[in-house]
Structures are given as C-alpha cells and as structure tokens.
Amino acid sequence: MLDDFMVRAALAGLGLVMATGALGSFVVWRRMAYFGDSTSHAAILGVALSFAFAFPLYLGTLAVAVGMALLVAWLTGRGQSMDTVLGVLAHSALAVGLVAVSFVPGLRVDLDAFLFGDILAVGKDDLVWIWGGAALVLALLIWRWQRLIAATVNEELAMASGIDPKFERLILSLALAVVVAIAIRIVGALLISAMLIVPAAAARGFSRTPEQMVGFATLAGIISVLGGLWGSLRLDTPAGPSIVVVAAMIYALSLVTYRR
Template sequence: MIRAILAGVGVALAAAPLGCFVVWRRMAYFGDATAHAAILGVALSLTFSVSIFAGVLVVSLAMALTVSSLTGRGFAMDTMLGVLAHSALAFGLVAASFLSGIRIDLMAYLFGDILAVMPDDLAVIWGGAAIVVGLVVWRWSALLTGTLNPDLAYAEGVDPKREQLVLTIALAIVVAVAIKVVGALLITAMLIIPAATARSFSRTPEVMAILAAAIGAGSVFGGIRASYHFDTPTGPTIVCITAILFVLSVSLSRLGRNSTARNDA
C-alpha cells in the first residue's frame, strides 16, 4: 500500500503541472494519442526484451513528435489524432497477441496495476517525475508565454515550437511512468481532470499547477483507500475520485457565481 501511494503521488506530481498546459492549449486529444501508443511500446519492449519504460518512452515520444509535425499542415487535427490514437492502440493489442511464450496482462497496462508496483518501478516513476517537474520549472516562463500569446513569445525571443517540443518530451515521459499506475486508457484523465478541477479556484497559473498537484495526490490517497474498502480496481477508482472532485468544483464555482450575482442585484 505504501509503494502504491508513493507511485501514485509521483505520477500526480508529474502530471499536474503538465496537465495545466494540456488544458490551456486544448491538447487533450494529443495526450490521448500519446497514451494509446504506449500499448504498442509495451508489445515492442517484450518482443525485443528491453525495458518496458524504455519501449513505452520511445514509442510515446515518436507518436507525440508525429502529431506535432502534422500540426498546421492542412490536416483536420481532430480527425488525424483520432486515427493515430486508435490505430496505435489497435496495432499494440494485435502485436501483443503475437507474443508467444510471454505472459502479458493487458488489463494491467490498459487500466493500471498500482498495487503491483515494485521498488524498481518507484525509482523509475520518481526519476521520471523529477525530470518532468524540472523541465516545467526550468521552462515555465517561456512555456507560459508561448501558450498565452505566440506572437508575444516571438517578440520576447521565445520560440513557441521549441516550447511545444519541451511539452512533447515531458508528455512522453509522463506516459511512460504512469502506465504502471493508471494504465494507457486512464493516463489522460490524470493529466486533465486535476488541472480542470484546480482551474475554478486559481487566480494565477502557478497556483493552478500547485493546486492540481495537491488534487492529484489527494485523489491517489482517496482512490487507494476506496479501492481497499470496496474491492474495486485501483487505477479506475483513483480517476473516479478525481472526477467526483471535478464535479464538486464545478458545482461550488457555480454556486459562488450565483451568490455574487444575487448580491450585485
């Protein structure tokens, strides 16, 4: 249980600040495509007997770079992302079916198996989280400027495409470290929902990132505890807790706006 909590908190800390940029840039489907490619990375890792983390990282990074390179080239991006996301997932599942003599628990990679995290996995998760947080902190100002106003970014000597590459690399790392915890199908939820929940209560981007990390970590604690008591799948339960917090945040935000409107009236 302690390893599971540490793993979940590590993923939450990595996903939260990155998730804020995913929300601000409306890159939800971008994250989905990258996460779905992780299953293909798992199959290739087992085929060539290399580290799961390395295989997922390489394939996720390749998918993210492919999507980035197609941006602004005349493709309908929602259609292209849909094609890439589901094709990568399908090819990964088919490739996994050809693995003979190798036992693979696809459900664990699709929906996560946080209770099976080992000390080596914790080292990978926290190492990846440290890299992602370090990248975001290092490039925070440039990333924020490129997100809010690309023209202003160029005027200040910031290349938005370079910052997009930084986000792409960070996103691939998050996918690689999170697949063991919440699985390929739920990674995007951990990126988006805590950030979307924090948005209602944040006045500055920095507060939103910190609050998203706290919400993500709290969801891990709540999800693991609820999973233990109700005997439910841990990864999906964690995402359910984040979804409940999001609904509560939206409700509280609307109540606050209605109360303010009545007072003004």
C-alpha cells in the same frame, strides 16, 4: 500498519502526481487533451515491443510515446490538421499495438493491467523509474516555465519576444511522453489522460495565477491517489479506476462549490 505493497502504490501515485499537476495544467490551458489520449493509446504498442524484445517496460513505452510526439510535430508542421493527425495516429497506434500484443506469448493475459493500470503491483524498481521520470518532467517545466507560459497566453506576442511557440509545444509533447511512460503501470493507457486533465480542471476555477492552479491541481491529484487507494482497499475495487473516480468526484464538487 499498511502493507508494503500499499506503501509502494501510494509512493508511485504521489510520484505521478508530482508531474501531472504542472503538466496537466498546461494540457488544460492549451487544449491538448486529445494529444494526451493519442500518446497514451500509442503506449500499448510500446508495451508489446518491450515484451517482444525484452526491453524495460518504461523504456519501450517512452520510445514509442516520444516517437508519437515527434511524428505529430512533423506532420502538423507539413500543414496537416492537428485533429486529423491525432485521430489517425491514435487509433492506428492502438490497433497496431493490440495486434502486436497477440504475437507476444503470455502478454494477452496481462493486457488489462496496461489498459487500466495495476498500481498495487508496483515494485521498488518501478518507483525509481516513476520518481525519476517525474523529476525530469518537473525540471523541464521549471526550466521552460516563463517561455511556456508566454507561448500559451499569446503565441504572437511570444514570437515577438523571440520565443518559438512550436518548440515550446514540442517540449510539452515530450514531457507528456515521459508522463505516459511512467503512468502506464499506475492508471493504465486508457486512464492516463484523466489524471492529467481532471485534477487540473477541478483546480482551474479556484486559481488566479498559473502557479496557484498547479498547486491546487497537485493537491487534487494527491487526494485522488490516497482516496482512490483507500477506497480500493475498503471496497475491493480496481485501484487505477478508483483513483480516477475520486478525481472526478473532486471535479464535480468544484463545480458545485465554485461561484464566478
């Protein structure tokens, strides 16, 4: 029988996958991978602030991630290039976060856990945050599904239908912020984007509808989590990176087996 910590780790990973399957598909469709990287890098600053002011970890990282999303939306709305804004903010936020960490006693030793994840240390309280955040993201995407799809396929046609593409982009940015906040304990700031992008990229070639791609991406994520935890247990490897390695293997397999 599995130990309690492995059961909690599996539940945490599956909770994350419930959100990344759908959201990751939009990230791939809209080419928002760099935005995911930028938001996850900024999460390190949220970790430092959480420890410095004794906030709950998820609350601090969520606040910084949401702030990042709103700042990007504001700067791009003022005519700044998206790539430039993301490049400046991603590296600046990561640098500020690492500097802030040096001023927080006791956090330096634990920094690897937030960079690469520590899913095996997830507790019952963490599961509440993870599943609650995943449910919030899913509810948000289901609520805006048709509008998000329309804005993704063709922004001009969406505008003609009365849909504001900028608002839908902001919805996705806020959903990404929530996922970053709940994923930092599972796969870490440096691997969050991989869990958003890789399963969705693997599912893309086998899907004919958006709903199929979400389903296949979720399935690929579930296999990645369970396979990565199994490999971590058997081979004594880091759990977070092991999950991403399995996801990468699924993507490689999809390239070999799929024929256009």
